[in-house]
Amino acid sequence: xxxxxxxxxxxxxxxxxHVTLRCSPISGHxxxxxxxxxxxxxxxxxxxxxxxxxxxxxxxxDRFSARQFPNYSSELNxxxxxxxxxxxxxCASSLWESYSNQPQHFGDGTRLSIL
Amino acid sequence: xxKITQTQPGMFVQEKEAVTLDCTYDTSxxxxxxxxxxxxxxxxxxFLIYQGSYDEQNATEGRYSLNxxxxxxxxxLVISASQLGDSAMYFCAMRGSTDSWGKLQFGAGTQVxxxx
Numbered sequence: 001x002x003x004x005x006x007x008x009x010x011x012x013x014x015x016x017x018h019v020t021l022r023c024s025p026i027s028g029h030x031x032x033x034x035x036x037x038x039x040x041x042x043x044x045x046x047x048x049x050x051x052x053x054x055x056x057x058x059x060x061x062d063r064f065s066a067r068q069f070p071n072y073s074s075e076l077n078x079x080x081x082x083x084x085x086x087x088x089x090x091c092a093s094s095l096w097e098s099y100s101n102q103p104q105h106f107g108d109g110t111r112l113s114i115l
Numbered sequence: 116x117x118k119i120t121q122t123q124p125g126m127f128v129q130e131k132e133a134v135t136l137d138c139t140y141d142t143s144x145x146x147x148x149x150x151x152x153x154x155x156x157x158x159x160x161x162f163l164i165y166q167g168s169y170d171e172q173n174a175t176e177g178r179y180s181l182n183x184x185x186x187x188x189x190x191x192l193v194i195s196a197s198q199l200g201d202s203a204m205y206f207c208a209m210r211g212s213t214d215s216w217g218k219l220q221f222g223a224g225t226q227v228x229x230x231x
Binding site: 031032033035041042043044045048049050055056057058088090092094101103104105106107108109111 | 119148150152157158159160161162165167206208214215216217218219220221222223224
């Protein structure tokens with residue numbers, strides 16, 4: 001079975017531009033979470049979506065937005081890019097929305113570089 | 116607010132030896148889950164092991180075991196018989212019951228280097 005897939009793998013943008021990152025969860029997984037991992041740090045939670053609804057939001061500015069589609073894939077959008085947005089963006093999917101021992105399974109991430 | 120602390124930024128371990136990675140957490144939630152992930156230099160996060168706050172027995176998964184001490188709020192990962200392929204960054208993470216179910220709070224990580 002295919003794991004979590006993210007695209008693109010790498011991306012280079014300039015300040016002020018907009019970017020869209022894509023994620024396809026593991027088949028059957030309905031929950032998708034997005035994380036930002038700055039070099040040398042642990043991942044920071046950005047959003048969770050379940051059944052196309054936002055179920056959680058981390059401490060990120062409104063420049064960050066996301067959505068989930070009927071097939072449970074998801075997009076993360078970042079507007080007005082700043083140098084500090086340079087990071088590895090990770091998408092994770094899980095089987096259940098409610099609290100359980102089901103782990104989140106991560107994709108390989110999108111490395112975003114802002115020039 | 117939840118917090119995960121990993122105090123060891125880096126460790127060297129010889130092949131075939133065991134290594135313990137420290138993790139302490141802080142939460143006011145009664146119910147929570149603790150996870151360990153491995154991140155090789157290629158970037159993907161690989162799930163290793165899970166411990167629930169109400170689990171009475173320490174979790175084990177192959178060469179990985181979790182030393183869970185609830186009163187001390189610690190959840191240390193033990194890797195037995197280290198292999199060269201174990202060289203990676205290791206993250207401890209927590210999911211609480213009052214926050215978004217899809218939110219994992221990660222520590223800063225511990226870099227493990229296994230030497231021959």
